[in-house]
Amino acid sequence: MKEIKFTTNYEPVLSFSDKDFKTKYEERVGNNPGYIQVVSGETKHLALCPRCNNPVAILGIYKKIDVAPHARHAKGINIPYVAQYDEYKFQNCPYHKKRADYIKEYVPETEEPQRHELYRITKKHYDKAVYLLQKETGIYVTLRMAEALAENYAIMRAYNYIDATIYNIPWFLIYSYNGFPLYHMIIRKNTTLYRHLRQLGLDLKDSKVKGHAYVENGEGYVLTATNYRYVVDGNDNLNEWLDFSIIRPDDTVTDTLLYVPVDRFSVSVDSYHFGNLINYQNWKPRQNVLDIAKRYMNP
Structure with a gap:
């Protein structure tokens, strides 16, 4: 290392x-x-x-x-x-x-008490985690989405996943979630996600959020993070990615709701950006996002 x-x-x-x-x-x-x-x-x-x-x-x-x-x-x-x-x-x-298992396996119960510190940091710095998740993925995380992620993170106990660390908290927020509808989702322009949506032919309109667009005709489509993965290369560099899938309902199945993939892509993430952000002295807290963490992430 x-x-x-x-x-x-x-x-x-x-x-x-x-x-x-x-x-x-x-x-x-x-x-x-x-x-x-x-x-x-x-x-x-x-x-x-x-x-x-x-x-x-x-x-x-x-x-x-x-x-x-x-x-x-x-x-x-x-x-x-x-x-x-x-x-x-x-x-x-x-x-x-050297490589992630790509499974959401929990640590043994004997290890869980030590994960409380990770959970505490997630709650204390939730606004920073949401900010970085937005920055790296291009997804504009609304307050409603932040609520869904916080509630799910607590329910799924994602801080107890074997590969969860303080450094990858932002990625595990969405990795542990089952996906967001693309319809009217706001996306930052010129990001990997934005380019893939355009390639799919989805109609993207300018958003009121500067530098962003929203998906106008993506009804039924869902964006889901399928894998968090890492590889330690031969030079001991830790490289991390989030794998995403864009899925839509399968029209050939009529008796239940099933999906088919229409695209897959990966987003490279900075292993230590969140850790540096925690120590950033001039950070201006987003109290409304921190209040969400307090509401859903109980001690």
């Missing part, structure tokens, strides 16, 4: 690409012996994985290696009073699994 952090709480990551990485690492750990341990006669400089909170060892900073500096999970090593190595979390960490 190319980033580390220092506690199990949410905090900005420290990237190996930072030219002052070594100085910032040493300033952060100070003389705390938990982060610098001698294991089997070898000194290990430790931190935490930003995805699974397990201890990791820093490689290539204090001893030359044949590849770029990075961190690797330190199996079986604990950082006293900070983090205990957890095999379950390691097995399900993106940096170990």
Whole structure:
């Protein structure tokens, strides 16, 4: 992995690409012996994985290696009073699994108490999550849509999905939902979604929302997020996407409502944008959106 952090709480990551990485690492750990341990006669400089909170060892900073500096999970090593190595979390960490399972499987009950922090952050920063979801997908999320997403997130306990993290909260809001009707949906122009709707021949009219259009003739069509997926490439870069499908009712089935796909596309998302947004000091809260989170995301 190319980033580390220092506690199990949410905090900005420290990237190996930072030219002052070594100085910032040493300033952060100070003389705390938990982060610098001698294991089997070898000194290990430790931190935490930003995805699974397990201890990791820093490689290539204090001893030359044949590849770029990075961190690797330190199996079986604990950082006293900070983090205990957890095999379950390691097995399900993106940096170990390399690819998502694409399933909405829940973590074991023993892991659920630790997910309450993720749920709390979703509630506290819900307006930022909605903002970023809009920015990355091009969907203009109305207050009614924000209500539907918040209620569903709580009911589905999406924060307990195995692949859910603080960093992908905005994507799991819509990934856990069963889809929105396209009819009169407002879409930002020149986005991937906008281009695909035009290719389908749906009529898009200028919206009162600047830089947006609304779908005039998409009655019956539904937009649904089918997969959240990630791949850790050979250079340890974590790449994430949301897969979407545009579906419409199947006219050949008359006794029940079934759908057929008419288009599929993916939206690439920034793995750490939401984390940076949480720490943005000049953010102007959208109180009406935060009130929705308070109403539907009960403690």
